[in-house]
Amino acid sequence: MSNPSDEPKYDFYSRFRNIYDNNISRVIYLVGNTSDLFYSTPDSKYVNIVQFFLSKLNNCKNAIPIVYEINGPIRIAPAHRKQLKAIWDIWWATTGNTEKETFDDKLLNSVGRPHYGLEFLRQLTKANRTAGEGGLFIILESAETMLPACRDFASLNLADRRSIVICKDWFSDSDFLESRDTVLLICEAAEDLNDVIVKLPSSVEIEIGLPNEDQRAHYFRYLGRARNKDEEFLPGLSGGLTLQSIRQMSVANAGRALTSQDIYEQIKIFITKELGGLVEFKKPTHSLNDVVGNKLLKDFLKDEFIPRVKAVGEESISGAAVSGPIGSGKSFIFEAVAGEVGCPVLVLNLRSKYYGDTDLDEKRFERIVEPLSKVIVIVEEADTEFGKLDSANEMSVEKRLTGKIQAMMSNPKFRGRVVWLLDTARIQLLSDDIKRPGRAGDLIIPVFDPSQEDNLEFCRWTIKGLKLDDASKIAELMSKHEMVQKYSAASFASLKSTLVSKKPQIWQEIQAIVEDIVPSDIECTRKYQRIQALLNCTRISLLMTDPEVRESISAIAKSERLSLINKMKEKWQKEAIELEQTGKI
Numbered sequence: 284m285s286n287p288s289d290e291p292k293y294d295f296y297s298r299f300r301n302i303y304d305n306n307i308s309r310v311i312y313l314v315g316n317t318s319d320l321f322y323s324t325p326d327s328k329y330v331n332i333v334q335f336f337l338s339k340l341n342n343c344k345n346a347i348p349i350v351y352e353i354n355g356p357i358r359i360a361p362a363h364r365k366q367l368k369a370i371w372d373i374w375w376a377t378t379g380n381t382e383k384e385t386f387d388d389k390l391l392n393s394v395g396r397p398h399y400g401l402e403f404l405r406q407l408t409k410a411n412r413t414a415g416e417g418g419l420f421i422i423l424e425s426a427e428t429m430l431p432a433c434r435d436f437a438s439l440n441l442a443d444r445r446s447i448v449i450c451k452d453w454f455s456d457s458d459f460l461e462s463r464d465t466v467l468l469i470c471e472a473a474e475d476l477n478d479v480i481v482k483l484p485s486s487v488e489i490e491i492g493l494p495n496e497d498q499r500a501h502y503f504r505y506l507g508r509a510r511n512k513d514e515e516f517l518p519g520l521s522g523g524l525t526l527q528s529i530r531q532m533s534v535a536n537a538g539r540a541l542t543s544q545d546i547y548e549q550i551k552i553f554i555t556k557e558l559g560g561l562v563e564f565k566k567p568t569h570s571l572n573d574v575v576g577n578k579l580l581k582d583f584l585k586d587e588f589i590p591r592v593k594a595v596g597e598e599s600i601s602g603a604a605v606s607g608p609i610g611s612g613k614s615f616i617f618e619a620v621a622g623e624v625g626c627p628v629l630v631l632n633l634r635s636k637y638y639g640d641t642d643l644d645e646k647r648f649e650r651i652v653e654p655l656s657k658v659i660v661i662v663e664e665a666d667t668e669f670g671k672l673d674s675a676n677e678m679s680v681e682k683r684l685t686g687k688i689q690a691m692m693s694n695p696k697f698r699g700r701v702v703w704l705l706d707t708a709r710i711q712l713l714s715d716d717i718k719r720p721g722r723a724g725d726l727i728i729p730v731f732d733p734s735q736e737d738n739l740e741f742c743r744w745t746i747k748g749l750k751l752d753d754a755s756k757i758a759e760l761m762s763k764h765e766m767v768q769k770y771s772a773a774s775f776a777s778l779k780s781t782l783v784s785k786k787p788q789i790w791q792e793i794q795a796i797v798e799d800i801v802p803s804d805i806e807c808t809r810k811y812q813r814i815q816a817l818l819n820c821t822r823i824s825l826l827m828t829d830p831e832v833r834e835s836i837s838a839i840a841k842s843e844r845l846s847l848i849n850k851m852k853e854k855w856q857k858e859a860i861e862l863e864q865t866g867k868i
Contacts, residue, residue, distance in 0.1 A: 317332050353397050374414050454483050503517050506530070569619050577737065615772070657700055
């Protein structure tokens, strides 16, 4: 391994030094990417977060580092241990306490007993204020195991309750807050720590994000990579990965140059490990060229929407909602859009199996998305994921989570880097907060069933691959069949699968298969969903992708179209109410 001459800059450490040096707080909890690797300048190597802070403390002459974790003894360097023992003995003699446990006994007896170890450390800071000359710097590793979160404080075991009360008293002590001592609590998320500690006014949170491009570039050089043209893309493409993941990928592919496919696979592994069922990583393999029919919609997507998805400045778009009847091909079309853009795609599932995990999942999700240069987030069945937030059935945790995701959609720091695509057949069920401009309401795109012009193209696609004598003539006959003219994209796909299975050779055999199929009783539902897609569409040009609308307004002057559309909306609203009154919706 080579040693890069430059040193990566860490924003979290700069913020820590400002708090520490100016005595802003003596209780700091470090959250986020705390399990990663960080560059230690004195050692010229990458180390864990505890070793990183210990290496930095070597430059602080008056700081005495102490490290404590639940499964080990309190760790103190030999020279400092001797110094602290002397301080402890002097202070202990002044207390009048006759307890026979020595300083060394207390260190050993702290193993696996956080309530005991934390009380000892609290007393040690008292002793240091009385007889010490420097400040103690106490690092609590995996602090969430010592001070666990719990909604019901009374349900915690006695030892955990004692630990929390000890730390509450300790971190609220005015003498401690004015001292030179500092406690650094390390955990992945503040939600893992008990609220009693997190809500103390004396404590400050510092978050460690995933490594930025400069930090990744430094680590790739440290590993001896990204120095030639074959790998110069690595720092830019690896956004969203930890250095631990990069190391794992590099070691697994030792002896050869890393490829973009290696990066994508590692991102997929990392995201799956971090977020589990919350996110599915996808890399679409099809493009708009694979989408049958929908010519006007595809033209809009190519000419206007995709350029805005690819953009990074003010012309970029935050997201879009995609609506239309079930089976109209919404998901396939907009995965094709993602394939055209060529960036990672995350399919988001907000309904965590364990509702208590959702706050933590949101933090992880934001931390993973933030360093990506471009990512498309698809939310399928968005009406379920982002239901009406005022619903009585909506759990408070779900309301809070959906609210946080909505805030991400309109956060300026994500604009041009994160594009949200919300897919729903029930656009009317999305909350108004989601449908407002600046979020998915920037663009609500309807997807309708194939038009008469599309039918022939769909029929050709449906029989493609079959051994037919005159495929062109058969496709024309199919497109004129009364039942086929009512088909959705999903109906054509289902018919294609049946034809491939039965292998018909002549039109009569295909006709018999078509006429044997009984459509599902969902006509009212699909009609209602089409109307809602029309009512919520945000572009007249997109309304014209519906054959009936196009026929009605194509001959009207553009200046008069909005007035006609408003009249048509009144008609659609009446139709929607009538359908609702049937009880079939």
